[in-house]
Amino acid sequence: MKKIFSFVLGFAALLLFSVNARSQTFKIGVFDIDVMVQAMPAYHNVDSLMQIFDRDSLGSLREYYESEYKRLDSTYKSDSAQVATGKKSKPILDMVYADRQKAMINIVYWQQIAQNKSNEKRGVLSQELYNAVVNAYKKVLARKKYTLVLKPQTYEGGFKIDNVFIAVARELKLTELPQNLLYLGDDPDPKQPATQKPPVTKPKG
Template identity: 60%
Template sequence: MKKVIFSMLVLSAVMFAGEDVKAQQFKVAVFDIDYMVQAMPGYAAVDSLLQIYQQDSLTTEYNIYQSEYQRLDSTFKSDSAAGKAKAILDYTAGKRQEMAMNLVYWQQIAQRKSEAKRGQLAQPLYVQVANAYQKVLETKKYALILKPQTYEFGFPIDNLFISVAKELKLTSLPQELLQVGDDPDAKTAPAGTKPPATGAKPKTN
């Protein structure tokens, strides 16, 4: 009987130990590649180039739609008065309708074009951040990565913005990105050991 009880106690201890190991292995972190790209020093140039694109290219495109609509409308009215064939009138009316729809939905069209242009301009930054992020993941082995807006603040979580910033050799991060979690390297550093200069926590802006 004593052997049975002892065996049960050993089994329970092993099970609890296994649960502790699983809990320790289930590492959770927070990161968002879009936020990290926007924190890159080169992102200001993306914003500047995007503004130029919006002011020049998109404004020109909108003006073309306006003038083309007016031309087609004038042509349709002139052809109607001249009694031209229905096929010609239908063709002109269809083209005029296309221009009208472009004008009506211009805000959505411009937004879509702007986002596509932003992605094109920021592509080199996305590549840099993605490579650094991948290196961090290869060394830290997280089970779950959350976006900043998907969990309640105060939950114990590793801040990969800090780790990726170190990998990218950035010297600072926006304050809002520093506050979303804990520095993963600060947890693992031995007591009394100063981190290397290249691994220092980025300063706040």
């Protein structure tokens, strides 16, 4: 009986040790690449260039679609009359009709077309920023070895979680972050060596 009791105690101790070890090695962080890119100072340049693109390039494209539809609509009406009198063949009218339909579709779905082109342009303009953030993020992951990284607003508070935004900002040599990103979790490296820059703690205005 005493042996059985000792075995149970030993097993319980081993189980408790295993649980504690897992809890110590289970590291959770919070991070989002898109949010980090948008928090970088250089992203303001992307926003400025996008305003120009939306106003000039997309504005000109919208005007072209509208003028092209008006031209084809006018041509279709004129050709319809000539087909009725036998001056033009029906196949030619059908070609004009098909082109007019395509032009009309561009106008009907303009919002979707414009959004797709805008997203594509923004992706091109911000590609270097994304590359920089991804590279910095990979370095942090290799160093900190997180078990799980969650995105903001996908978890409830109440447990220990590292704010990976701060660690990535340090890798990028940033000196400030938006205030809402500073309070998402704990500083992964609260004690920095004297040779390195101080922790990012300054709220970004």
